[in-house]
Amino acid sequence: MIRDTSQQDAIIAAPAGAGLKRGAVWIGAAAALLAVCAFLLSSWRGSEASVSAARLRIAEVTRGTLVRDASVNGRVVAAVSPTLYAKAPSTVNLKVAAGDTVKKDQVLAVLESPDLSDALKREVSTYEQLKAEVARQQILARKQKLLAQREADTAEIDRLSAQRTLERYQSVGDLGIIAKIDFQKAKDAVKSSEIRAKHAAQAAELEGDDVQLALKTKANELERARLAMGEAQRRVDELTVRAPVDGFIGTLNVQNRMVVAANAPLMTLVDLSKLEVEIEVPETYVADLGLGMNAEVQLPSGTATGKLSALSPEVVRGMVLARVRFDGDGHGEQPKRLRQSQRVTARLLVEEKPNVLMLPRGPFVESEGGRYAYVVRDGIATRTPIRVGATSISAVEIQSGLQQGDKVVVAGTDAFNNASRVSINN
Secondary structure (H helix, E strand, C coil): CCCCCCCCCCCCCCCCCHHHHHHHHHHHHHHHHHHHHHHHHHHHHHCCEEEEHHHCEEEECEEEEEEEEEEEEEEEEEEECCEEECCCCEEEEECCCCCCEECCCCEEEEEECHHHHHHHHHHHHHHHHHHHHHHHHHHHHHHHHHHHHHHHHHHHHHHHHHHHHHHHHHHHHCCCCCCHHHHHHHHHHHHHHHHHHHHHHHHHHHHHHHHHHHHHHHHHHHHHHHHHHHHHHHHHHCCEEECCCCEEEEEECCCCCCEECCCCEEEEEEEEEEEEEEEEEEHHHHHHCCCCCEEEEEECCEEEEEEEEEEEEEEECCEEEEEEEECCCCCCCCCCCCCCCCEEEEEEEEEEEEEEEEEECCHHHHHCCCCEEEEEECCEEEEEECEEEEECCCEEEEEECCCCCCEEEEECHHHCCCCCEEEEEC
16 A cells, blocks of 8 residues: 655755855846846936826927918808999888899899989980080081071172173273273272182181081080980989899898988898908918918818918908918819808918928927927937927927937926926836
8 A cells, every 4th residue: 555655756966056056146136136226216316307208299300391381260251242332312122132042133122212313304304405406506507607608609709790890891991992990990899809709708618617616515515415314324223233243142231111321231242153261360470471372271071272362451459361262173163062151270381391300399399489399318308409490280390409310209398397307207
């Protein structure tokens, strides 16, 4: 009967020197642990603070193209949004309601103005009266010219008669049949008739000029009357308010059968086929802006591109109003499903700077004023003087103080309290 296995066990003696080897292993491990502790202790003593890496955002300095831009808020507005006004004191007869879609030249309202209607009637009457006077003056002009011509012709006949009498006297005067004095009288009669004929011809010419001038004066009066009548007609025609463009009625400022004063606003017409984005730009960016600058507009349907088309010369509460005109989708069309006064965000592309050192933009730019950055090396963040250049929405240019590949704390430096060295714990 076998009670246990003790009879089968054999005692093996430890080889000589095994205890020394085990002791050497323990001593080496202790030395390594002391070295690590000494290193950590020296690092901790060399830093002024310790921050967990989970609270920080660290980025690497890279080289590339920095797009300098500005993010601004805006709203969609109609590029063409005319307001229609009353041209005279009148009573309004509305033909449309707010929100109605209208076409160009469609009648929107009819204004009743008795004053303008009466003025048109007076101008028409004056024009017709002067028209009759001009016709009468034309008849008188022809009549006076005929009378003047008749006198000139009579004078010419008398001259010819005197000339023939002189010729008869001259033919017989050489023979001594008539007295010399009669011959002289005949010569004087010829001279006299020539003078009268000459004066009569000149008088007829002057009379013709006179009647032409009188006729021209009447014609000018008729032209003035015609222009006055046309102006009165134009003002009466303006009492019929028509749509200048296709669109819809945005706002009605009056009610039907309401009496309004001259130049009172009647309604606003909105043309949704031509929309723009009105943006508010901080005045710090205004010096870098220019017409034609590229812009990106964030819409619910995606991103649309455009160009800066207008820039206000006035600063209001630190902002400058500007307009962005859409480029279209390649066919000259604006983005679809846009609404009047819709809020959007726009990004103005101010400048592109190629081949520059840059960092992702973070709170460190504002907290340190762009003069210092914390560079991370071997778990220690060291406060390093830097100089920044152009900034964009997402990046900032580094002009000096950093090298490509450096690790920099871009967010969370508010916990460093401007310490020179900060230990970062993983």
